[in-house]
Amino acid sequence: MKSKFFSMLLVTGSMLFSSVAFAAGMDVPNIKAKQVMSGLENPWDMAFTSGGDMFYTEKCKGLSVRLKNGKTHAVYGMSGSKGYASAGKDLFCEGQAGMLGVELDRDFNKNRTLYLYSTSKKYHGSGCKTNFEKCDGNIVMKFKVSKSLKKVSNRTDIVKDIQYKPFKSNQPFGGPGAHNGGRIRMGPGGYLWVGTGDRHRGLCPQDNSLLCGVVLRIDGDGNAHPDNAIDGDKRIYTYGHRNVQGIDFRPSDGRAFTAEHGPWHNDEITALSNGGNGGWDPHEKRAGRSACPDKYCGYEPNQKDGMIPAVRAAYTPMSDTRFDDLMTPAWNNNGYSQGTGSAAFLKGSNWGIYEGRLAAGIMGIAFGGTPGGLRIDMYDIAADGMSMKSVVHMPVGMEKRFRGLRMGPGNALYATTDEGDVFRIEASNR
């Protein structure tokens, strides 16, 4: 018995050794998620100072900062918020809308500039009386941040005319405030990229006089990048999107990629091309379609129930091939929609073989036979941005609605969840 036990130990030991050696050869990192904050109310986005302080938004409350030492300060609230150093009386939340993206200027240490995306009633003007007119309800603000990081001042509204959905419509998830996009990221050359949503208005994504269903590329004052190639509002970089909540830039070449949540079919990750068309066109009476409820075909032809994703996709495709300027997605989730909504490229050698891959948060609750998807996936995108080499689940050991992803201090990936948490996901070489 003794010798048998000993030989078993030897076998186990050598298997263990070889699996470690294999892992080391592959440089697969050890990944651990640690809870940084909990009990928040719909935390949406984060932005980090070079010193490791974290600004974060809560959709219906406002902007706060968690200092590196763990203390938090409520900085800029929504209308009716309490305990914030100051507040915007015009800012409100409703449905999916509210305070969403936050970003710091790349020269933040010098200019103390912070950008913030929110819903505002300030520019409604004579619009917003029905769902079928221009309704300026989402804005991008610019602030100066105090040295203590406790206060902001000098608010300037640099984009005032991003569309908003004011009223309920006859759609699934059809309440007011649907599809606002809301992610802001500073890209190459110090320009701001802003994702917007189609706000359940059929004509939005393909009408380039309107800032809905597009990605903007603008400077810190809200002016168009001089090279934007769009035929339309020159602030637009790409159009034909559904609801851009994920945007980041590939470290190897600076190319912008979006992650989009499909309408029960075809989540997409797409390499953007200047002036390109994402191919989403939920307008009624186009491409062989007839009239749709509230002139929006985004959930047709059978909007209330689950159905074969391919049938729905054929009716209103996420990337309609009838467009000559279509940006073909690198990935479409095998035709499913599980709620791809935020994205960040993994930076740092601590990520081992995953360094340079795109991480995306998936929020799917499982519907109509679609497998659920409460996870973070890592995407190995082909160099030309036209296809996906592999997709693997990040082993974070939990299922959550991952709403916001962002690289933070120590090359860790930070994640906000709809459940109210902020996680720090660390990767280390064994």
Ligand SMILES: [Ca+2]
């Ligand atoms: Ca598309």
